[in-house]
Amino acid sequence: MNYKISKRAASLAPSLTLAIDSKAKQMKAEGMDVVGFGAGEPDFDTPQHIKDAAIKALNDGFTKYTPSSGIPELRQAIADKFKRENGLTYKPGQIIVSCGGKHSCYNVILATCEEGDEVIIPSPYWLSYPEMVKLAGATPVIVATTDRSEFKITPEQLRAAITPRTRLFILNSPSNPTGTVYSPAEIKTLGDICVEKGVLIMSDEIYEHLLYDGAEHKSVASLSQAHYDHTIVVHGFAKAWSMTGWRLGFLAAPEPIARAIDAVQSHSTSNPTSFAQKGAVAALTGPQDHLKGWLVDYARRRTRAWQMLSAMPGVTCVNSKGAFYLFPNISGTGLKSSEFCARLLEQEKVAAVPGIAFGADDYLRISYATSLANIEKGLDRMDKFVRGLKK
Numbered sequence: 506m507n508y509k510i511s512k513r514a515a516s517l518a519p520s521l522t523l524a525i526d527s528k529a530k531q532m533k534a535e536g537m538d539v540v541g542f543g544a545g546e547p548d549f550d551t552p553q554h555i556k557d558a559a560i561k562a563l564n565d566g567f568t569k570y571t572p573s574s575g576i577p578e579l580r581q582a583i584a585d586k587f588k589r590e591n592g593l594t595y596k597p598g599q600i601i602v603s604c605g606g607k608h609s610c611y612n613v614i615l616a617t618c619e620e621g622d623e624v625i626i627p628s629p630y631w632l633s634y635p636e637m638v639k640l641a642g643a644t645p646v647i648v649a650t651t652d653r654s655e656f657k658i659t660p661e662q663l664r665a666a667i668t669p670r671t672r673l674f675i676l677n678s679p680s681n682p683t684g685t686v687y688s689p690a691e692i693k694t695l696g697d698i699c700v701e702k703g704v705l706i707m708s709d710e711i712y713e714h715l716l717y718d719g720a721e722h723k724s725v726a727s728l729s730q731a732h733y734d735h736t737i738v739v740h741g742f743a744k745a746w747s748m749t750g751w752r753l754g755f756l757a758a759p760e761p762i763a764r765a766i767d768a769v770q771s772h773s774t775s776n777p778t779s780f781a782q783k784g785a786v787a788a789l790t791g792p793q794d795h796l797k798g799w800l801v802d803y804a805r806r807r808t809r810a811w812q813m814l815s816a817m818p819g820v821t822c823v824n825s826k827g828a829f830y831l832f833p834n835i836s837g838t839g840l841k842s843s844e845f846c847a848r849l850l851e852q853e854k855v856a857a858v859p860g861i862a863f864g865a866d867d868y869l870r871i872s873y874a875t876s877l878a879n880i881e882k883g884l885d886r887m888d889k890f891v892r893g894l895k896k
């Protein structure tokens with residue numbers, strides 16, 4: 506059979522992070538002692554009170570369709586969160602609950618972009634953004650940054666990339682894969698340019714709560730009415746509440762955009778899982794104490810991983826300020842990222858994600874959402890690998 510695959514689907518690259526992760530898992534299943542730095546998810550369990558709320562919802566028979574964009578109670582809890590933590594005022598109707606932060610991003614891009622539109626994405630980028638833009642028929646415009654600017658797009662770069670076709674600018678701070686956090690002043694400068702040029706901003710703030718060294722998160726939407734009018738904030742429960750498998754994300758948008766996304770979602774996935782939404786209400790309205798302990802652990806792991814990476818010959822590493830990733834530069838080893846990662850996995854049984862997946866071939870992504878013992882074991886092995894190359 507000669508199956509016809511649509512141009513849209515055929516243009517996509519499969520997710521390399523998921524591919525590395527499954528190769529590492531397969532090697533583990535075969536009994537190999539693999540250390541994984543590939544995970545894009547917390548290694549902590551979902552807090553018990555959140556699970557209890559979902560279990561109760563199930564037992565209470567809360568197992569049917571809900572409104573497509575989420576239950577009113579959850580949309581209200583999300584609006585309250587934006588008010589309390591970000592100083593942002595949204596009506597529940599401006600909030601859409603989706604099947605993950607990834608789904609929220611896709612909804613935004615699908616509802617705002619089409620053929621002929623350009624979307625500015627700074628690299629290194631979260632690998633799904635360009636593929637989502639292509640699925641919408643629009644064109645990703647990649648603006649490369651390096652460790653010399655801490656992986657931050659400069660105002661000059663943003664201005665130079667904007668054309669009359671620019672529809673959307675994707676901002677992700679704290680960043681996956683680099684851990685970069687833009688300062689409030691930097692956020693304002695980039696936001697001002699978008700407002701001046703009439704470009705919408707999709708601000709992916711899913712790592713908002715994971716900050717180190719006194720870094721501060723500022724939502725671009727909160728800077729002024731004009732910034733608010735130009736911004737769609739994307740968020741989710743995966744990272745700060747460790748709910749990756751629950752598939753729950755949310756977004757807040759100006760009303761016409763929220764209405765369009767509501768229509769898209771109502772004809773594609775419909776509502777996110779009913780009882781998971783009850784768990785999410787507990788996540789937002791219940792105690793947040795878990796986060797303090799997690800942040801202490803992440804900070805300790807980050808410091809150790811950064812020290813070990815920085816001591817490797819041919820490797821340099823900017824210390825990140827947020828999320829749970831480091832993005833070391835390996836150009837001094839003479840290898841590009843795919844070969845580096847393939848050989849590292851083969852020879853030393855250490856899984857890291859090649860930077861090329863994020864548009865940056867001289868780097869690797871190391872996730873420190875794993876125990877200190879794993880970090881020390883895995884980075885010792887990587888140190889040995891790198892020293893072996895030098896001979």
Ligand SMILES: *Cc1c(COP(=O)(O)O)cnc(C)c1O
Nearest residue numbers: 605606607631681711741743754
């Ligand atoms: C993890 C992540 C998301 C959302 O993930 P979901 O599991 O779909 O909620 C969104 N953006 C970035 C940058 C992420 O790393």
